[in-house]
Amino acid sequence: MINALLRDISSEEDISIVLPLLLSxxxxxxxxxxxxxxxxxxxxxxSQREIAKKHNISIATITRGSNNLKSMSDKEKKLLQTLLIRK
Known part of the structure; x- marks a missing residue:
């Protein structure tokens, strides 16, 4: 259901409206x-410690993210790179 909902959103403005309605x-x-x-x-x-300090995020949260990233397939990592690192 959420996939269909997000797929049907056509503008960045609409995303900014819908996401706060769905998430706290x-x-x-x-x-x-x-x-x-x-x-x-x-x-x-x-480094992870520098990320934590720079963005005021706990090292435990960064470690969990790192562990999730390590468990991702190459296809998933490539998708994240494409979406997050827009060069």
Missing amino acids: CEELNAINARALIYKELLLAEI
Whole structure:
């Protein structure tokens, strides 16, 4: 159901309206933090401790993100790179 809903959203403005209706503030913050962690880890420019300090995120949260990233398939990692690192 959520896949169909998100697929039907046609604008960034609509996404900004719908996501807060579906997710609490804490959930949105957690998703944003996870995306930020994945981006920093995929860039591999700074250490996990530096990521934690730079973005005020606990090292435990970054470690969980790192472990999730390690368990992803190459296809999943490539998709994240495409979506998060827009070069």
